[in-house]
Amino acid sequence: MNNYLSPALSMESEEYTEELRGCPVKGNAYPVLVLGVGNPLMGDDGIGVELAHRLQERDYGPLVHVEEGGTLGMTLLPLLEDADTVILLDAVRTGAPPGSVVTRSRDEIPRHFSHVISPHQIGMKEVLGAAQLCGTLPRAITLVGVEAGHTDFCQPMSAEVRGAVPQALELVETLISRALAEQDAHA
Numbered sequence: 001m002n003n004y005l006s007p008a009l010s011m012e013s014e015e016y017t018e019e020l021r022g023c024p025v026k027g028n029a030y031p032v033l034v035l036g037v038g039n040p041l042m043g044d045d046g047i048g049v050e051l052a053h054r055l056q057e058r059d060y061g062p063l064v065h066v067e068e069g070g071t072l073g074m075t076l077l078p079l080l081e082d083a084d085t086v087i088l089l090d091a092v093r094t095g096a097p098p099g100s101v102v103t104r105s106r107d108e109i110p111r112h113f114s115h116v117i118s119p120h121q122i123g124m125k126e127v128l129g130a131a132q133l134c135g136t137l138p139r140a141i142t143l144v145g146v147e148a149g150h151t152d153f154c155q156p157m158s159a160e161v162r163g164a165v166p167q168a169l170e171l172v173e174t175l176i177s178r179a180l181a182e183q184d185a186h187a
Helices: 043-056 073-081 109-114 119-134 159-163 165-186
Strands: 030-037 064-070 083-092 101-105 140-147
Touching: 030 043, 030 073, 030 165, 043 064, 043 083, 043 140, 043 165, 064 073, 073 083, 073 119, 083 165, 101 165, 140 165, 159 165
Parallel strands: 030 064, 030 083, 083 140
Antiparallel strands: 101 140
């Protein structure tokens, strides 16, 4: 047996520094991320994706990125890390009547994802947790939720939730304008 180790295969260990800790550094590729999550195959759970789809038809310029996150879970982490402000769009269950539009702030969002109404929410809870652990959680996060009536598989969205679309879109537009104004103030 040859005990010879070629120089190309020998490895010197590099001293650990905080820069090598493995988490990406926040790049702020776009200041505002609007992220619609949910599963369109599960009735009202698809409202976040529906809202994102409608917002993608509008032009907010290069500072705003609208993404249909669907049920992608941890693959959404880089998107989240590259934003300063995130507006999450999702179906919620708060006990309000179906179709009610609610908002939750950054501190209230973990509580929202602890009441799972769809499998994608487990992934979002972990995405937010990973960003927090890495120190790359966006500065501002707001959840715009629409109260779900049903999340049955292969069922259409309820009339109550579909009827909430204009109000939810108007609220998101207000939040985008506010976030852009904050960006201008900090520039």
